[in-house]
Amino acid sequence: MHVPILKQGDYLIATIQSVLSDADLLQLRDDLADRVGQFRSRGVIIDVTVLDVIDSFATRTLRGVAHMLKLRGANTVIVGIQPDVAFAMVQLGLTLEGVGTALDLEEGLAFLNAKTKRAGGVVARTGGTAPSSLSKSPPDARTRRGNRPLQ
């Protein structure tokens, strides 16, 4: 099952649509590594809400993706780990150490905004601001990193 990757300003959002086989997870890793270069992304959100189980392989792969993307200059945040899934991970002794995690997409965007400290970036969730930051990307987001040929 192919995971669609959406570009949202400086960020990429990969929302997993159904349970994934090992091969699908590895495909997602490779796709994200490509897109981060193609779109010069600063942050990546991986939404795992639909995953039924995050076992040792999935944990290792997600951690690998995050560390690999970090080396490509992008911060990764994993969002949507379900309570039961988290419980089973803890029992298995699995951690996502060194990888950003957040409750949901909205928190994930806030996490990346804080991490990447975008000049003029939208500060999400201050003083009850509506989560409209999804559609607002700063006008200078492209030009700031532009003027260089795409890979």
Added chain:
Amino acid sequence: MSTFNEEICVPIRSDADIVVARQKGRALAVQLGFSGSDPTVIAAAISEVARNIVNHAKQGEIVLTGVHESSRLGIQVVARDEGPGIANIEQAMQYGYSSGKGMGVGLPGAKWLMDDFDIKSQIGKGTRVTMQKWVR
């Protein structure tokens, strides 16, 4: 201990079968009356033992059955293969020990997730993991 439903047998030949095995395990767990995080915990344990088959034996099978013993009801998961077998089971059950490409979490992790866990292996003949979890 007796079984009371038809055995559900899932052949494990590739990583995609791991997903099938754990989905069938979760469905059976729910059917047997497991609730809360238990179906997910059982699915995670199945995922680990099925992955063990793919990584070390290439192919094998996962057999899922409902079981009852005295007054309790549970699920039994058997993972069997005719792979190379495990030379040192004690070592294989050590958390963090891996003979291959894994994290060394699979077998000890599955043991933690389930209530009962038994592993038998013979070099050159294969490995059989039997585990149960009981409805609380």
